[in-house]
Amino acid sequence: MSGTLWAIIAAGGVGARMGSPVPKQFISVDGKPVLGLTLERLMSSPLVSGAVVVLPLEWFDRGEEVIRRYSKGKPVRTVQGGSTRQESVRAGLACLPEEVSWVLVHDASRPNVSPDLVREVAEEAFKAGAAISCVPIYDALKSSNKDRVVKLTPRREELVAVQTPQVFSRDLLIRAHLAALRDNYTGQDDSELVERLGHPVALVAGSRLNFKITTPEDLVMQEALERSGYFGRGEESRFRLLRRYGRPIRREGLVSQPVRTGIGFDVHRFASDRPCVLGGVTVPDHAGLEGHSDGDVLCHAVMDALLGAAGEKDIGHWFPPGDPRYERAFSLGLLSELWKVLSCRWQAINVDATVIAEVPRISPYCDPMRKNIAHALGLNQDSVSVKATTPESMGALGRKEGIACVAVASLARRD
Template identity: 40%
Template sequence: MKIAAVIAAGGTGIRLGSRVPKQFLELAGVPILLRSLEALIAVEEVCEAVVALPAAHIPAARGLLAGRTWRIPVRCVRGGETRQESVRHAVEATPSQADLILVHDAARPLTDRATIERVIAAAWAKGGAVPALPATETIQRVSATGRILKSPPREELYAIQTPQGFRARILRRALESARKAGFSGTDESSVVRWAGHAVSVVPGSPANIKITRPMDLEVAELFLEGGRGSVEPRIGHGIDYHRLARGRKLVLGGVEIPFEKGLLGHSDADALAHAVCDALLGAAGLDDIGRHFSERDPANRNRPSLEFLAEVRRMLDAAGWRIRNVDCTVLAERPRLAPYRDEMRRRIAGALSILPEQVNVKATTTEGRNAEGRGEAISAQAVALIERRIR
């Protein structure tokens, strides 16, 4: 049997509050997209994988894929306006010799081998199958005004997961028929059923959660860690100071701010990003920014400091540390920084592969005192909390 795997990776991260699309966020040091993809590719019968995602995200996805060695071809295709259209594009790109097609949410990084094999066996035997968990709470139909309309029998209600599996011929025809008829389903199983085919349910897994909200990341990491061991927290402090000079761009937190002066330094002199780097390095006991990103290194000349942050994150990952939050303060008399703080938070969070709500940026003046107050310099301070699990 030859199986093609389709990964639906159209998530934006809006409900997570993340500037980084959720499929690119890291879960225990590994991007969610790679975890989801690796789970399917581990099945020997899978002969090719196709990832459907927005065109703007394809370069980033290809960059991630290029960093791994895959035993089968893995391709990226442009998605559509809806999940159904994206999946159809990916299915059209799968090899014609595929007997079975598995469709999986990129945001389900914890699917297990047993669940995948149950789906494959049932789909091959019956034409289509989905993993599901029986509802454990009362589920009501509710009107637009908030009034309960009906209570469906709980024994008939299941929460449907992915991967969903179908004989390739059935899924291809169902998606094409739905396109021509203008039918839109909530998932592949609803499209296949609309096309007149039966879909069976097999037991899913409680760990096969979909990463949608910030708490889902926390829960997923607990599943990965097995809920064992205690947590070792560490706190680090960082401070950075740069003189203002004409002819330089002013960059703080990765945001270029219109001003007649910029900060003087070997890199882009982003004092805020540098302070965060030192806070994280200090918390992890990994020395300081000067050791890792020397001013004597020509490669760091005019380099964006957000790249330093991304490298620091990788150092922490390698040492088993997880970033819990970062709190920063910028000291500057001018310019006014309040309009740029939210974008600073988003860019710092993106570089660190964490959520914006885990980053706080404040700004204050020194009321005309010292170099900051005289408009000669800008400084930044940061405090970071990190943790790692001790078994």
């Protein structure tokens, strides 16, 4: 990705179909407002750098109170919404910081958005310029006339139900909104405005759990989800919940089979003529590690663990040590490259790694290492553990001749 991605959260409506005096985005579900749930989960994505929340004028103070509590420390701006959703998104676009290059538009009343879905839609948008999440339609559809008599039965195989998040190049989305404003055209969503420009919009498999809260029945379903523990403890809790109902699935279109686990190990001697790189982080004031690439034993061990879980050949098969393309290569980049291939068939669940060395002192750098690995694999940082230990002065590592790392990775197969 080139440039920063911010979200525009459309929270400017009054929720007339809910039939509540309180707009649906401020209704409490299991002790939290819907907007708070949405903001908290959306801002958990490492790709989202900040957000603009579009609010109704009469609920501005309440909206800012929710934002302060659930923004997860990321910058959030607020702006007054318009009379239509399209006007509200246009107001959000005008409020974005100048450095933002990519825009994620999301409904405030879709609180079940996941970092995985954000990543997948964003990655498609980075390639195509525009991408949206959607799900298949399983019910028969009918078109009716004004007398409520069936006029047409469209083929559902040719249709999808569109959701948010939707991700666009900022320049493209601004052009689409300006064209709609010029033509006095109101679309059903932002992607329709982009389509009017003749620009292709990529489709990404969404989640049926990522439903939009619109009616009181939706609130009942959301309350049940919150109380089920589905969102409580990350990927593992979601696997446990869905297994209760007989199918080991995690998300429609990205269906998981039983978890597979792999182990990776790597060790390198110190080399005084290069920097010490571990997990993509340069550890200052210490000799680096020998190797055809940058000698990053942490990334190498993680790659071998992923390959083991996937039942693939080892890292040397994928990145041969004699290949000049990988000489002095940045191993975190190789990890990202490998994962782009593996992620077509596998979903990462967690990674646990232990770096073994007398020197240098690793613990001050563990968190940025975790962040790098999590970003490369599309995981939340709390799904990656990087720890450090010493060999207690025993053997070659105890004599301060190098660094070793052992890693464990768990994967689930996509359907």
